[in-house]
Amino acid sequence: MRTVSLIDVASYMPRQVVDNEFFLNGDDEHVHAMFRGVKRRHHVSADESAVFMIDQASRRLAEKLNLNLARDVDVLITNVTCPDMPFTGCGATVAHALGCRPKWILDMHNGGCVSFIQMISHAQSLMTSHNLKSALLCNVQNSAGRIFGSVENRVRKQARIPGDGCGVGYFVANSESPVMSVVHRNFGEYADDMAIVRDDGSQWWEPSTHAGYVDFSETKVADIMARANRIVPEVIFEACRNAELPVNEIDTLITNQPNRIFLRNWREALQTPREKHVQTFERHGNLFGAALPICIEEALNTGQLKNRSHLVLGGFSHAGDFAASAVIQWRPA
Amino acid sequence: MQTFQLAIDNLVGVRRMENCSKEEMTGLAMEMTHAVYPHDQIYGRYCTIQSHIDCPPEKAFEYLSDVYSLQEWTFSMRDFSPTHDPGLVTAIDRIGGETTIYTRTIANREAMTVDYHCAWDQGEKLWMIYLMRVVPAELTLNKPGCVVLWTNCRHPFYDENPYPEKAPTSRKVWVGDMWPFFYAGHQIELENLKHILEYRHANSLPMTVGGAS
Numbered sequence: 001m002r003t004v005s006l007i008d009v010a011s012y013m014p015r016q017v018v019d020n021e022f023f024l025n026g027d028d029e030h031v032h033a034m035f036r037g038v039k040r041r042h043h044v045s046a047d048e049s050a051v052f053m054i055d056q057a058s059r060r061l062a063e064k065l066n067l068n069l070a071r072d073v074d075v076l077i078t079n080v081t082c083p084d085m086p087f088t089g090c091g092a093t094v095a096h097a098l099g100c101r102p103k104w105i106l107d108m109h110n111g112g113c114v115s116f117i118q119m120i121s122h123a124q125s126l127m128t129s130h131n132l133k134s135a136l137l138c139n140v141q142n143s144a145g146r147i148f149g150s151v152e153n154r155v156r157k158q159a160r161i162p163g164d165g166c167g168v169g170y171f172v173a174n175s176e177s178p179v180m181s182v183v184h185r186n187f188g189e190y191a192d193d194m195a196i197v198r199d200d201g202s203q204w205w206e207p208s209t210h211a212g213y214v215d216f217s218e219t220k221v222a223d224i225m226a227r228a229n230r231i232v233p234e235v236i237f238e239a240c241r242n243a244e245l246p247v248n249e250i251d252t253l254i255t256n257q258p259n260r261i262f263l264r265n266w267r268e269a270l271q272t273p274r275e276k277h278v279q280t281f282e283r284h285g286n287l288f289g290a291a292l293p294i295c296i297e298e299a300l301n302t303g304q305l306k307n308r309s310h311l312v313l314g315g316f317s318h319a320g321d322f323a324a325s326a327v328i329q330w331r332p333a
Numbered sequence: 334m335q336t337f338q339l340a341i342d343n344l345v346g347v348r349r350m351e352n353c354s355k356e357e358m359t360g361l362a363m364e365m366t367h368a369v370y371p372h373d374q375i376y377g378r379y380c381t382i383q384s385h386i387d388c389p390p391e392k393a394f395e396y397l398s399d400v401y402s403l404q405e406w407t408f409s410m411r412d413f414s415p416t417h418d419p420g421l422v423t424a425i426d427r428i429g430g431e432t433t434i435y436t437r438t439i440a441n442r443e444a445m446t447v448d449y450h451c452a453w454d455q456g457e458k459l460w461m462i463y464l465m466r467v468v469p470a471e472l473t474l475n476k477p478g479c480v481v482l483w484t485n486c487r488h489p490f491y492d493e494n495p496y497p498e499k500a501p502t503s504r505k506v507w508v509g510d511m512w513p514f515f516y517a518g519h520q521i522e523l524e525n526l527k528h529i530l531e532y533r534h535a536n537s538l539p540m541t542v543g544g545a546s
Binding site for chain 1: 362
């Protein structure tokens, strides 16, 4: 495999900030432990499509790095929680909006909350097999505004957890901030424990007056928790081992941020001090796949992510059907 | 009845369906469920271990309730001999050099519990209590054999020897110094017990060797 480096990240956060009053499902003290801890989150508005968010974040990134978008994007990969259109991904529209001419466009849909890591692998594979230089990886979480903001859904206990945002990362085939290891694990047996449902039982493509929402199998809650407690530390340990990085030398840990209990448990399992585990759960909620690039930007902005340090990414998707981790040596030179 | 129940539900820290919703209960469960636990949090005040042993519970009970079996499956208790006090035996606990250890075994065949009441250096106050229970695996695990449960409670004497004058003068170590290793030490001894019982049962050998060494 060619060595690829994460050069930088940028984000776009939707204009509308929603506080807990919006949800009409109890104050924070009285909601279920699993759904506590978010003070506010962003919700996309109707005019903030996935394409628009990626366009905004990518232009910021291009400006930061002085990129020529027409020339400097060989691979474009997107992962959008709630696609602008069924059937088609938004990658082609994004390329057109940005004026990119990528050799490869991939719209992915199975990486969930750790799709950023999955995209790193795909970018690295494509860059290796096709001798390409650069990749733009785009993560959009937009299910908070599109799904949980609806009048019907905002009373649901889980409605306050998701928050929207877009994070993009730029990768180049060089050794500036090399990806040292990537670990993926698929657990197909857990795939059906999360579903998009409607209260009338209809499928998403069927006509209905009911709003769809994301739900987890209630009988599986304890099991989902146990598997998340297990598989996320496991993949992170393995990625660190492959990178020959002792776990106690993780300088910055960034995971997906589904709830504060998982954040606590993963940090404890890795014995990573709280200040090294960068997360924005309180003000952004669960950013799904966008959490990784958005929190990398947060870590850079706050100065937590320093040159010559190790950045470790990890997490799991959906109800545990996919887990991944990556170790990045941040600007070693 | 109702008055009693009300009183119970008003007790601080009592959580039952009557005063705590199922939702609240799940929330608490999540809060309390961590991915990992520090060793001290699990084994700091109590040390409970357990193992499945492929040997009928009656045979395991028979072996455990014979105090002289301790010279086989423990790591360091040797040279057993009876005392003039019936039921009280002495041995040398070689982990403490020339330390004499006193043991009285209190077994209950019906409950299949075997409690070893022990102490280093003196036999008047037997404060080191090893609580063991044999459970039929047929009932609890739907498989042959038994499960052996073993609990120790951290008596304050583990932290400070109350009879220093009775210790051998040259001895530097105190049994309680090893509390942080109790999980490991006892686990190893439980493995010994498992291997011995499984071997004797599988080969239809007598379970106990009988009597002092």
